[in-house]
Each structure stands twice: as structure tokens, then as C-alpha cells.
Amino acid sequence: MRFSLDFLDEIRVRVPISAIVGTRVTFDRKKSNVSRGDFWACCPFHGEKTPSFHCDDRRGRYHCFGCGVSGDHFRFLVELDGLGFKEAVERLADMAGVPLPQQTPVDREREAARASLYDVMEMAAQFFERQLQEEGAAARQYLHRRELGLGMQKTFRLGYAADSRNRLKEFLVGKGVGKDQLEASGLLVSGEDIPVPYDRFRDRVMFPIEDLRGRVVGFGGRALAADVRAKYLNSPETELFHKGRMLYNAARARRACQAQGGAAAKPVVVTEGYMDVIALASAGFAQAVAPLGTALTEEQLALLWRFSPEPVLCFDGDEAGRKAAYRALERAMPLVKAGVSLQFVLLPDGKDPDDIIREGGAGAFAQLLKQAVPLADMLWQKETENTAFATPESRAALERRLKEAAFAIKDESLRHYYLQDIRERMRNAFRPVFTPYAKGGRASRSDFPDIMQQGRFQVSRSLSQSELVKPKGAQIPLREAGILAILVNHPGLWHEYFEELAALTFENADLTGLHRTMLDILAEWHPEDGAAMQELLDKRGQAQIIGRIMQMIGNAGLRSAQTAAPPEDAREALKQALYLYRRTYFLHKQLREIEAELLKNPDIEVFATLKDIKSELERTNATEALIEGFGQWEENP
Numbered sequence: 001m002r003f004s005l006d007f008l009d010e011i012r013v014r015v016p017i018s019a020i021v022g023t024r025v026t027f028d029r030k031k032s033n034v035s036r037g038d039f040w041a042c043c044p045f046h047g048e049k050t051p052s053f054h055c056d057d058r059r060g061r062y063h064c065f066g067c068g069v070s071g072d073h074f075r076f077l078v079e080l081d082g083l084g085f086k087e088a089v090e091r092l093a094d095m096a097g098v099p100l101p102q103q104t105p106v107d108r109e110r111e112a113a114r115a116s117l118y119d120v121m122e123m124a125a126q127f128f129e130r131q132l133q134e135e136g137a138a139a140r141q142y143l144h145r146r147e148l149g150l151g152m153q154k155t156f157r158l159g160y161a162a163d164s165r166n167r168l169k170e171f172l173v174g175k176g177v178g179k180d181q182l183e184a185s186g187l188l189v190s191g192e193d194i195p196v197p198y199d200r201f202r203d204r205v206m207f208p209i210e211d212l213r214g215r216v217v218g219f220g221g222r223a224l225a226a227d228v229r230a231k232y233l234n235s236p237e238t239e240l241f242h243k244g245r246m247l248y249n250a251a252r253a254r255r256a257c258q259a260q261g262g263a264a265a266k267p268v269v270v271t272e273g274y275m276d277v278i279a280l281a282s283a284g285f286a287q288a289v290a291p292l293g294t295a296l297t298e299e300q301l302a303l304l305w306r307f308s309p310e311p312v313l314c315f316d317g318d319e320a321g322r323k324a325a326y327r328a329l330e331r332a333m334p335l336v337k338a339g340v341s342l343q344f345v346l347l348p349d350g351k352d353p354d355d356i357i358r359e360g361g362a363g364a365f366a367q368l369l370k371q372a373v374p375l376a377d378m379l380w381q382k383e384t385e386n387t388a389f390a391t392p393e394s395r396a397a398l399e400r401r402l403k404e405a406a407f408a409i410k411d412e413s414l415r416h417y418y419l420q421d422i423r424e425r426m427r428n429a430f431r432p433v434f435t436p437y438a439k440g441g442r443a444s445r446s447d448f449p450d451i452m453q454q455g456r457f458q459v460s461r462s463l464s465q466s467e468l469v470k471p472k473g474a475q476i477p478l479r480e481a482g483i484l485a486i487l488v489n490h491p492g493l494w495h496e497y498f499e500e501l502a503a504l505t506f507e508n509a510d511l512t513g514l515h516r517t518m519l520d521i522l523a524e525w526h527p528e529d530g531a532a533m534q535e536l537l538d539k540r541g542q543a544q545i546i547g548r549i550m551q552m553i554g555n556a557g558l559r560s561a562q563t564a565a566p567p568e569d570a571r572e573a574l575k576q577a578l579y580l581y582r583r584t585y586f587l588h589k590q591l592r593e594i595e596a597e598l599l600k601n602p603d604i605e606v607f608a609t610l611k612d613i614k615s616e617l618e619r620t621n622a623t624e625a626l627i628e629g630f631g632q633w634e635e636n637p
Contacts, residue, residue, distance in 0.1 A: 016037065017055055018039050021039070021076060026042075027040065036058070037056065038055075040054055046309055068339040082250070082251060117239060123177070125216045128206040129159045142224060143158065146354070165198040165202065172187070182197065186200065218234065243294060245299040248291075257307045267311055268308045270304065270314060272314070272321075272352070277289060283361075296332075310342065312344070312372045315345070316350070317347050317351070322346065329379060337410070344372060383398055402425075406418040476511065476552065480581070482577055483574065485558070486560070493567075497578065510544075518533070521533070550562075
């Protein structure tokens with residue numbers, strides 16, 4: 001049924017979106033401004049400790065600055081509760097006291113047919129459940145061997161289809177189900193060349209497949225006889241059942257993924273089959289789902305991302321499992337975006353989740369989940385496994401394949417970082433080995449102290465005092481000054497990168513104080529422009545440090561960090577500066593670790609690594625200088 005925009009707008013006007021969202025979250029009292037219809041909470045779609053989920057009654061919208069979800073009243077119910085759009089509209093119309101528009105006769109007829117099909121599928125599910133207990137001895141033995149007790153059988157409503165061509169058909173006909181309904185349900189095999197329709201499922205363990213509202217819409221059947229051509233058989237496509245858009249156990253898994261009772265949200269776990277899902281649920285992993293006998297589709301990926309931003313895909317570690325993982329990777333690459341990706345677990349060769357749990361318990365599988373590989377790592381593994389790269393041509397071919405995969409990403413920002421990641425991986429994988437020469441040829445490990453003394457690699461002071469790793473707490477790096485200046489002058493950008501910005505650390509104590517003061521202000525107030533933020537900071541004693549950093553960015557010509565900069569310029573400059581901050585922070589951390597290692601182990605390879613990191617830092621600094629002044633310029637003492 002279609003609803004007019006005027007009808008939907010009337011519902012939005014009558015019901016504040018905070019009234020809908022507030023039933024599923026607890027609003028942060030300090031950060032929210034009730035009088036302005038401005039609410040903040042921890043996101044119900046992903047686990048977090050700092051409220052970054054914003055709900056705005058004036059606009060009738062919600063947005064999470066952490067995971068990126070956004071929408072209106074109806075989308076909230078569709079995404080979080082798994083309702084269909086029509087059901088969401090009906091629920092909100094009832095809350096608003098707005099009568100639903102009258103349906104046409106065609107609409108009513110179609111709705112009635114769908115409703116009757118749900119009834120037919122429910123009757124079939126109940127029939128199969130009874131058959132399991134009354135006639136399904138072989139099916140019960142199979143489930144017993146798989147260690148599935150009566151409790152899990154009831155939870156997943158497992159059943160049995162007798163080895164008969166008409167047992168189910170006769171039962172449904174006896175309940176008054178007509179021929180058209182029988183054929184539309186997909187429970188019978190019928191067609192012009194089949195004079196007498198017969199039961200589709202025979203001598204099989206039956207797995208009801210439910211939609212997001214928990215209604216039975218189809219079945220999967222596992223054959224008990226060894227000589228059957230199709231080990232698993234699913235319902236055909238029907239008015240209710242679309243296997244490319246659904247996931248087994250989706251309704252239960254969606255609830256299990258959500259943050260509850262202060263516990264963080266869990267990532268949804270994707271396995272290969274029904275029995276894997278039930279075995280995992282038996283071991284406490286209720287957030288498991290499975291595709292319905294096909295490779296993951298775009299619709300199924302979109303459904304998974306409604307449950308959690310980084311689903312974990314589990315595949316067998318054999319060749320078939322790796323190929324399935326790579327197909328999922330290729331399908332996902334055009335769809336991933338900032339905050340939405342995949343992780344992968346390749347199980348030990350020849351084992352499925354049930355085997356892992358039987359041998360090592362739930363803890364063994366939990367450990368595998370902790371070792372899940374990010375999408376970028378899986379892409380690298382796919383293109384490099386079982387291949388030697390001894391020639392420039394082979395390395396160039398590898399780089400081309402990786403870049404082709406990255407260019408499939410539609411999200412421009414994410415594509416930029418994937419290309420950057422590929423460059424770093426290529427450089428680290430194929431950088432030349434540093435081997436200094438002595439007078440008579442290549443130096444050996446035993447030559448290392450002599451080389452140092454001869455001045456070939458002179459170190460003028462103790463490494464503990466080296467300029468490479470010496471802290472610069474008294475100085476103010478221009479990059480860090482620029483980041484904070486942007487956030488002072490454009491406070492709205494805080495909420496676009498809140499989690500990352502809140503976690504920033506600074507060597508300089510004054511910058512640390514300014515950063516913490518802004519966080520305190522954001523927790524209590526909502527400054528909408530730079531003037532309001534500066535006024536609040538001045539009242540808290542931050543005027544002097546603000547004056548210093550503003551003078552720095554003015555002298556350096558950082559126009560995008562200043563108050564007059566267009567918001568889009570400030571946003572882009574902040575993105576670039578944050579990337580450079582992360583990169584140099586990581587390199588300095590590596591330098592400190594290598595310094596400690598070199599003091600304990602004065603090995604020539606460790607020293608070579610130190611030189612490589614220093615070179616990488618210099619290259620990063622050179623890149624910074626190209627970005628509107630965000631280089632290593634520092635304030636004059």
C-alpha cells in the first residue's frame with residue numbers, strides 16, 4: 001500500500017521523533033537540550049560509551065556520528081525493530097491518532113492473500129513440528145547425533161517432513177486451504193506438466209525460515225537419505241519468500257546484536273548453514289545467521305549492516321571456503337563505506353563451527369572471533385596468497401589488481417584511504433633490504449659496532465637523547481594547533497568525528513587543557529558557532545592558549561582553520577589533518593619502540609629498521625607540507 005507524502009508528514013508533525021527514539025535509548029541529560037528538542041544518547045545501533053547519537057525534534061531526524069546511521073521516524077522502526085515500512089506507518093499512525101487511508105479493492109485483496117499465506121506457512125510449521133515427535137525417529141536420531149536437545153529444537157521450531165508425496169497436502173486441504181493457496185505457498189511441486197501436485201519436502205529435517213517479524217515465510221529441508229540428489233532444499237520464490245533478501249535466524253540475531261543492560265553491541269556472525277547457526281546459538285552465540293543456500297547478495301549485506309557495522313563472516317578454511325570468502329569480498333567492495341565494512345574468519349581446514357565448539361567449547365570459537373581479519377587484510381591475502389613476486393612485472397600486476405579492487409569502492413573518502421593503504425603495504429612488502437658495506441664487501445652482524453665507530457652511521461648522542469624520539473612537550477606543532485583551531489572556530493565539526501576527536505592526545509600541556517575544556521563544554525552546552533565556543537572557552541581560562549594558536553595559524557596562512565573559512569573547507573582540512581596526525585603518531589610510537597629495542601639489542605637489522613621509520617616519517621612530513629601548511633612548522637620559542 002502506498003502512502004501520500006502529506007499523510008506521512010502529518011504523522012511526523014504529531015509525534016516527535018524523540019518519543020519514538022526515547023523508547024529504545026536513555027537520553028543523556030547533560031548533553032541534551034529538551035527545550036530545543038535536541039537530544040543525545042548512546043547509539044542503539046552500535047556499542048559505544050560516549051553519546052554520539054543525535055535526535056532532533058525540529059527536523060524530525062536522527063543521526064549517529066559514530067556509525068553513520070540516520071533517518072526519520074519510520075526508518076528508525078524499520079532499521080531497529082525490523083518492521084516493514086507499512087507496519088511502521090501503521091504503528092506510528094496509531095500513536096498519532098491519524099486514521100489510515102482507505103485501501104482500494106485490489107489492495108485489500110492482495111493484503112488478504114498475503115495474510116492467508118502467512119496462516120498457511122504457520123500451519124505447515126506446526127504440522128512439521130508434530131511430525132518430528134510422532135513419526136520422525138530417524139530425524140530425532142540425526143538431531144541427537146548433532147547434540148541438539150529438545151530446547152533448541154523448540155527454539156528453532158525444527159520439524160520433520162514424512163517420506164510421503166501427499167501427507168502435508170492432505171493435512172492442509174483438511175484445514176480448508178485452497179488449491180491456489182497451496183501452490184502460492186511453495187509447499188507443493190506443481191506446474192502445467194504435473195497433473196497432480198505433490199509435497200515438495202519429503203523425508204527431511206525441516207528448518208522454518210522466518211522474516212524479521214518472526215513469521216514463517218519458507219522452509220529449508222535437510223535430506224536424511226544419503227542418496228538424495230539435493231542434500232539441502234529450500235522453498236522456491238513466493239510472495240512471502242525471497243531467499244536473496246533474507247537470512248536464516250535474522251529476527252533472533254538482530255535482537256541479540258543490540259546493546260543490552262550496559263553490555264556492548266555484538267557483531268552479527270555469518271555462517272554457511274542452518275546447523276552452524278543452531279550450534280552457535282546452543283553455545284551462546286545467538287547473533288549468528290546464515291544465507292539461504294546462495295552466496296551473499298547485496299540485499300543480504302545491506303540487511304547485515306542494519307544489524308551491526310562490521311559483520312563477521314565465517315568460512316571453512318579449505319579452498320572452497322576461501323573462494324566463498326573472496327566472492328563475499330568482491331560483492332562487498334562497491335558497497336562498503338566509512339563506518340561500514342566486514343571482518344573475516346577462516347576456520348581451521350575441514351572444521352565447521354559445530355566442530356570447533358565440540359572440541360574446544362564456546363571459548364575456542366570466541367577466540368577465533370577475536371582474531372577476525374579486516375576487509376583490507378583479506379583483500380591483500382586474496383591477491384598475494386600462493387604467489388611469488390620476484391620480478392617487477394609481478395609486483396606491478398599485484399598493484400594493478402589491488403587498485404582495481406579499491407576503485408570499485410563507491411565511497412570516495414574510503415576509496416582514498418584504501419589506495420593509501422595499498423601503497424603502504426606495497427612499500428613495506430617490497431622495500432629493499434638495507435645492508436651497509438664494509439671495506440672488503442658486505443658487513444656482517446659482528447661488524448656492527450665497528451661500523452658505528454667508523455662514522456658510517458654515526459650516532460652523536462645516546463639514543464635515549466636522540467632527536468628522533470625526543471619529546472617536544474614544550475612546543476606546539478602547527479598541525480595540532482590547526483586541528484584545535486578548526487574545532488574552536490567550527491564547533492559543529494566535533495560531532496562528525498566525535499569518537500576520534502575525543503580520543504586525541506597532545507604532548508603540549510596547554511593543548512591538552514584546551515582539548516579537555518572543549519569536551520567539558522560540549523557535554524553541557526551546544527555552541528553553534530565559533531564565537532559562542534570562544535566565549536565559553538574564555539570564561540574557563542583558555543584565552544591565552546587560543547590566542548597563541550590563532551596567531552600561529554594566521555602566520556602560517558591556514559585559511560581553512562580560521563573563522564571565515566567555508567564549512568566545507570574546514571571539514572576537508574580537518575579530515576586531512578586527522579589523517580596526518582594518526583600517521584605521525586603511529587610512526588613516533590614505532591620510533592620509541594625501536595629505540596628501546598636497539599638499546600637492548602644493538603643489531604644492525606634493528607638499526608636499519610630505525611632508519612626506515614625515520615625515512616617514512618620524513619616522507620610523511622613532506623606530504624604534509626603540500627596540504628595548506630599542515631607540515632612540521634612549529635611555533636618559535
